[in-house]
Each structure stands twice: as structure tokens, then as C-alpha cells.
Amino acid sequence: MAHPEADVAPDHSSHASLGAGAMLATFLADPPAIPEAVIEDARRSILDGLGSLLAGSLEPQAQMIQQVVRGLGQSGDATVFSAGASSAAGAALANGVATHILELDDIHKGSTIHAAAPVIPAALAVAEREHLGGPAFLRAVVLGYEAALRIGEAVNPSHYRHWHPTGTVATFGAAAAAGHLLTLGASQMLDALGSAGTQAAGLWEFNASGAMSKTLHPGKAAMNGVLSADLARLGFTGAATILEGPRGFFAATTAHSEPGRVTDRLGEIWKVSENGYKLYSCCGHTHTAIDAVLGLRSEHGWTAEWLLEHLREVRLLTYAPGWEIVSERWPVTPYQAKFSLSYVVSVALLEGAVGLTQFGAERFGPDGVRDAGLASLLKRVRPAVSEDLTTMYPAAWPARVEIELQDGQVLRASGDFPRGNQENPVSTAALEDKFRGLVEPRLGRAVTEVALDLVRHLERVADLSVACTELNTLILRHLGEQA
Known part of the structure; x- marks a missing residue:
């Protein structure tokens, strides 16, 4: 039939x-x-x-x-x-x-x-x-x-x-x-x-x-x-x-x-x-909140020690589709931490950075975050979904942050677009700095600069097979020397 x-x-x-x-x-x-x-x-x-x-x-x-x-x-x-x-x-x-x-x-x-x-x-x-x-x-x-x-x-x-x-x-x-x-x-x-x-x-x-x-x-x-x-x-x-x-x-x-x-x-x-560009090594739905808390940390000159003593609670508002992806409250692996709004905000506050270092495998164990201070701050984070922010997505990726101190003072920060987005752009020079920060520690300065030069002058490349083979030969040589 x-x-x-x-x-x-x-x-x-x-x-x-x-x-x-x-x-x-x-x-x-x-x-x-x-x-x-x-x-x-x-x-x-x-x-x-x-x-x-x-x-x-x-x-x-x-x-x-x-x-x-x-x-x-x-x-x-x-x-x-x-x-x-x-x-x-x-x-x-x-x-x-x-x-x-x-x-x-x-x-x-x-x-x-x-x-x-x-x-x-x-x-x-x-x-x-x-x-x-x-x-x-x-x-x-x-x-x-x-x-x-x-x-x-x-x-x-x-x-x-x-x-x-x-x-x-x-x-x-x-x-x-x-x-x-x-x-x-x-x-x-x-x-x-x-x-x-x-x-x-x-x-x-x-x-x-x-x-x-x-x-x-x-x-x-x-x-x-x-x-x-x-x-x-x-x-x-x-x-x-x-x-x-x-x-x-x-x-x-x-x-x-x-x-x-x-x-x-x-x-x-x-x-x-x-197009938008990511400056933090974690899910993009967390980046507006990271920008907000890093801004407060810089503005007030907070240190990790001061925060652990004086911070009572961190209240976060985000949008529903993003929250479904970053709702992990108690990460036990680096990968879970990249999708944990609570973790990335906590580590941003304490360390002032959310890069590759902040997701090292040594930071996590079967019971969660190993560092006692970071684990303590993580318990003070209160994330929630806002209907108002949800209606703004995906045209905006908003976040609202309130940090309450032990003396009752409440400090606020917010944003609709993370740094790197078209509405909140970064320069090509900043992207080249990001490139160097990623590639040079792993593959060396020579590889980094050859790769950058290749991108800068793509119009002059007659055959990408030749250019990529030459770059990869340099990479493999570097890796061989490091072995």
C-alpha cells in the first residue's frame, strides 16, 4: 500500500x-x-x-x-x-x-x-x-x-x-x-x-x-x-x-x-x-546581572573580606526564558556553575571577575562549592523571575539587582543589555585583547599574533587552505615543544 x-x-x-x-x-x-x-x-x-x-x-x-x-x-x-x-x-x-x-x-x-x-x-x-x-x-x-x-x-x-x-x-x-x-x-x-x-x-x-x-x-x-x-x-x-x-x-x-x-x-x-560578544565565560543570560554587580563592586570599592562581613542578601530579578537555563542554585561542577545565575553573581562580587579561572574544576566537589566564603555568599543570593522583565525578552536581556547590607542599606543596579551587545558595544581592540587573553596562555605569543594578523588581512588571503595549514603547523609545533 x-x-x-x-x-x-x-x-x-x-x-x-x-x-x-x-x-x-x-x-x-x-x-x-x-x-x-x-x-x-x-x-x-x-x-x-x-x-x-x-x-x-x-x-x-x-x-x-x-x-x-x-x-x-x-x-x-x-x-x-x-x-x-x-x-x-x-x-x-x-x-x-x-x-x-x-x-x-x-x-x-x-x-x-x-x-x-x-x-x-x-x-x-x-x-x-x-x-x-x-x-x-x-x-x-x-x-x-x-x-x-x-x-x-x-x-x-x-x-x-x-x-x-x-x-x-x-x-x-x-x-x-x-x-x-x-x-x-x-x-x-x-x-x-x-x-x-x-x-x-x-x-x-x-x-x-x-x-x-x-x-x-x-x-x-x-x-x-x-x-x-x-x-x-x-x-x-x-x-x-x-x-x-x-x-x-x-x-x-x-x-x-x-x-x-x-x-x-x-x-x-x-x-x-x-552580533554581540561575551566577556564572561558563562551563559549569556547571566551577563547583565554580572555587569550590574561588578559595577557596584567597583563603585564602592568592596573587597571579598568586606562583603562577607557586611553583605546580608543579594536579590536578583531576571526574565523567565533565561531563568529556565540558569536556575541551578547549588552547582557541583564547573559546567553547572556556568549555568548558575547565583554562582556567577556570587563569584563576581567576591573576586571581581568571571573568567576561565572562576570555573576551575578544583573549585567544586560532591557537596558543591569548596571555598567556604563563596559557599557562604551563595546562600545569601535570592534569584527570582519578573513578569515585567520577561515581557522585554528577547529584544532586551534585562536584570535588576538589589544588595542589602547588614546595616539595612540597599544598593541597586540594573541593565537591559549586557556589555558586548550592539546597544552596549565593545571595541575591536577590546576583542583583540580578549583573543590574546584566551589564546596566548595556551598556544603562545607566536600563534596568537599570526592568527590575529590572518584575521586583520583576510582580504589578502588568496587560498585559505594554505593560510590555515600554516597556522595549524605553528600550533602543532608549539604543542610539541610543550609536551
């Missing part, structure tokens, strides 16, 4: 009339000239993403994936940083995982997507395999962000309840970036988006146990994007209405979608220019 849907053959002859997905595919296949300022914003995103990638490539999770991808393809077409080379799909997977591990990769507030981890490794892997240069790579990154962030805005915030959009939505962005580099036509690009959408995955359940799955999400998104584009180039068809169809991505993964966001002012507003 025939399957009910088998009687109707898919029609790929009228892509242009199919709606948001087809309109996006047409744009991606033949975009207008990209303004120079937008190219510069893409460079900033690449700078920030590459720093997280290189530093994260030495983490145990990254090394597990690197070991796996050695068997996924022996072609050696693309660089696996800190671990040689693999197929383009394998390199995209490994580098995508590495970019996300340290929780310092970028964030776009409207879509809640860390686009660098899926999009940049996918684009870089295909650019290397095809022996393309820096200008093509920069354009592909712009277009990958365009697809990912626009579709993310169309499904946010209800998509976020169960789905991790960096794994789901960003699969479309990785396919768009790879597809542009392969010069797919509009029909082929739509096929690539169709194949990407049917592979899109990433559930938040990993957070219940602090499993490693979160870092797998962007890696698989990058890998699946490359696979989707490669298949489309060969004529492999994908669902033409993958976004808006009755059993498509919107219907399946969100309670309320806004398809118009996919095409709103397409070619006029460039989403990579809305």
Missing part, C-alpha cells in the same frame, strides 16, 4: 513563489553588494570566534571529537585546529565543538544564537577544500549569519523552551554559508536549506545533568550544513517548504512563529552587525 504522501511528487519548479524559505534562498544565492561596514562586522565575529576555537581546541571534549573525526574522512581537505586535518564535514564538526566549549563565543540577543560556532567552521572548511580566499569566506560568513539569525528571530522565544537554537536554527546558517561558497543557485540553495532543516536538532535536556551535548550541537550544525550544501550541489533535493510547511520547521519547533522576520528588510539590515 502506497504511503499517503507518495502520490504527490514534490514540485521544485516554482521556488520563487513558495514563501519565506524560497525568498531567503534566492537572496542567499544572489545577494546584493555587501557594505564594507558589514564586512568589518563579519571580521569582528571571525576574530571573536577564532579565539574561542583555538583556545577551546585543547579542551578534553574537543579532543574526543577530534579523535572521532579522524575516522570520518581521510581526505585531509580542511584544518582541524590543534589536531591535523580531516574532511570538510569532519573539520566543521570538530572546530564547531571547540568554538563553543569555553562559553565565550558570540551571542545574538534577538535569536539567542551563538552563530560563530556553527557558521564560521562550516564556511572555513568549505573555503579550504575549494581553495577559496578570504573575501569569499567573509561574504559567506555574512550570509550564514543572515540566514541563522533571521530564522532564529522568527521562532524565538517559544522555540527556546525545548530547543537549543545554536544547534537547530544555526544549521540553516551553516548550510547558507557553505552553499554560497559552492555558488549554489536559488533552487539548489533551497534544497540545501531543506536538507539542513530536516537535520536540525539540539534539546535542552542536557542541562539537567550537565552533559557535554551542548557543545555537540554547534558542531553538528556546522557539519550538517556542509553536508546539506554538498548534497544540493549534486542535485539532492530538500523540502521546498522546510520553514513554513504544515509539518516544517516552524510548525514543529515553536508555539508561535513570525515568518515575516525571515525576509523583513532583507538586504537592508544585515544581522551580523547586530
Whole structure:
């Protein structure tokens, strides 16, 4: 007996009339000239993403994936940083995982997507395999962000309840970036988006146990994007209405979608220019609160000793979708601590920093935080959800903080946008400082400066395969000398 849907053959002859997905595919296949300022914003995103990638490539999770991808393809077409080379799909997977591990990769507030981890490794892997240069790579990154962030805005915030959009939505962005580099036509690009959408995955359940799955999400998104584009180039068809169809991505993964966001002012507003950058090594939903307490600490000159003696209570208000991700009150692992609003605010107050040091494994044990002072302060933190703040999300990521002292004095601070967001920006020089702070302690000054120079002068790079191979050779030499 025939399957009910088998009687109707898919029609790929009228892509242009199919709606948001087809309109996006047409744009991606033949975009207008990209303004120079937008190219510069893409460079900033690449700078920030590459720093997280290189530093994260030495983490145990990254090394597990690197070991796996050695068997996924022996072609050696693309660089696996800190671990040689693999197929383009394998390199995209490994580098995508590495970019996300340290929780310092970028964030776009409207879509809640860390686009660098899926999009940049996918684009870089295909650019290397095809022996393309820096200008093509920069354009592909712009277009990958365009697809990912626009579709993310169309499904946010209800998509976020169960789905991790960096794994789901960003699969479309990785396919768009790879597809542009392969010069797919509009029909082929739509096929690539169709194949990407049917592979899109990433559930938040990993957070219940602090499993490693979160870092797998962007890696698989990058890998699946490359696979989707490669298949489309060969004529492999994908669902033409993958976004808006009755059993498509919107219907399946969100309670309320806004398809118009996919095409709103397409070619006029460039989403990579809305990108945000993380300055703290933890979930982005905690960053506005961290900014607020660091501001109070600096303003009043508090020390850890003074706070432990004089602080009575810290009251935090946040928004519901963010709280669902950062509600861990008593972390027992570094990973849980990165998703604990209570912990990151406590450590920010006591130590004046929320970097990699604050999430060292030695700080945690089976009973929680080992440091007695930090554990004491953690008990004084009172987080809560505010309906008013929830209505502001995702256009804003607000936080309100009240610190009550033992003498009854109450000090307040608040913010709607964390530092690094478009509304509260950081300079390129600050991003380069962040890059150096991440990469130099792990891979040395020579690697750091060569990588920075590569990003600064991408337009001059004729073949990214040569440039990335040279950079990785330097990395492997450094690691060999340190062994």
C-alpha cells in the first residue's frame, strides 16, 4: 500500500513563489553588494570566534571529537585546529565543538544564537577544500549569519523552551554559508536549506545533568550544513517548504512563529552587525546581572573580606526564558556553575571577575562549592523571575539587582543589555585583547599574533587552505615543544 504522501511528487519548479524559505534562498544565492561596514562586522565575529576555537581546541571534549573525526574522512581537505586535518564535514564538526566549549563565543540577543560556532567552521572548511580566499569566506560568513539569525528571530522565544537554537536554527546558517561558497543557485540553495532543516536538532535536556551535548550541537550544525550544501550541489533535493510547511520547521519547533522576520528588510539590515560578544565565560543570560554587580563592586570599592562581613542578601530579578537555563542554585561542577545565575553573581562580587579561572574544576566537589566564603555568599543570593522583565525578552536581556547590607542599606543596579551587545558595544581592540587573553596562555605569543594578523588581512588571503595549514603547523609545533 502506497504511503499517503507518495502520490504527490514534490514540485521544485516554482521556488520563487513558495514563501519565506524560497525568498531567503534566492537572496542567499544572489545577494546584493555587501557594505564594507558589514564586512568589518563579519571580521569582528571571525576574530571573536577564532579565539574561542583555538583556545577551546585543547579542551578534553574537543579532543574526543577530534579523535572521532579522524575516522570520518581521510581526505585531509580542511584544518582541524590543534589536531591535523580531516574532511570538510569532519573539520566543521570538530572546530564547531571547540568554538563553543569555553562559553565565550558570540551571542545574538534577538535569536539567542551563538552563530560563530556553527557558521564560521562550516564556511572555513568549505573555503579550504575549494581553495577559496578570504573575501569569499567573509561574504559567506555574512550570509550564514543572515540566514541563522533571521530564522532564529522568527521562532524565538517559544522555540527556546525545548530547543537549543545554536544547534537547530544555526544549521540553516551553516548550510547558507557553505552553499554560497559552492555558488549554489536559488533552487539548489533551497534544497540545501531543506536538507539542513530536516537535520536540525539540539534539546535542552542536557542541562539537567550537565552533559557535554551542548557543545555537540554547534558542531553538528556546522557539519550538517556542509553536508546539506554538498548534497544540493549534486542535485539532492530538500523540502521546498522546510520553514513554513504544515509539518516544517516552524510548525514543529515553536508555539508561535513570525515568518515575516525571515525576509523583513532583507538586504537592508544585515544581522551580523547586530552580533554581540561575551566577556564572561558563562551563559549569556547571566551577563547583565554580572555587569550590574561588578559595577557596584567597583563603585564602592568592596573587597571579598568586606562583603562577607557586611553583605546580608543579594536579590536578583531576571526574565523567565533565561531563568529556565540558569536556575541551578547549588552547582557541583564547573559546567553547572556556568549555568548558575547565583554562582556567577556570587563569584563576581567576591573576586571581581568571571573568567576561565572562576570555573576551575578544583573549585567544586560532591557537596558543591569548596571555598567556604563563596559557599557562604551563595546562600545569601535570592534569584527570582519578573513578569515585567520577561515581557522585554528577547529584544532586551534585562536584570535588576538589589544588595542589602547588614546595616539595612540597599544598593541597586540594573541593565537591559549586557556589555558586548550592539546597544552596549565593545571595541575591536577590546576583542583583540580578549583573543590574546584566551589564546596566548595556551598556544603562545607566536600563534596568537599570526592568527590575529590572518584575521586583520583576510582580504589578502588568496587560498585559505594554505593560510590555515600554516597556522595549524605553528600550533602543532608549539604543542610539541610543550609536551
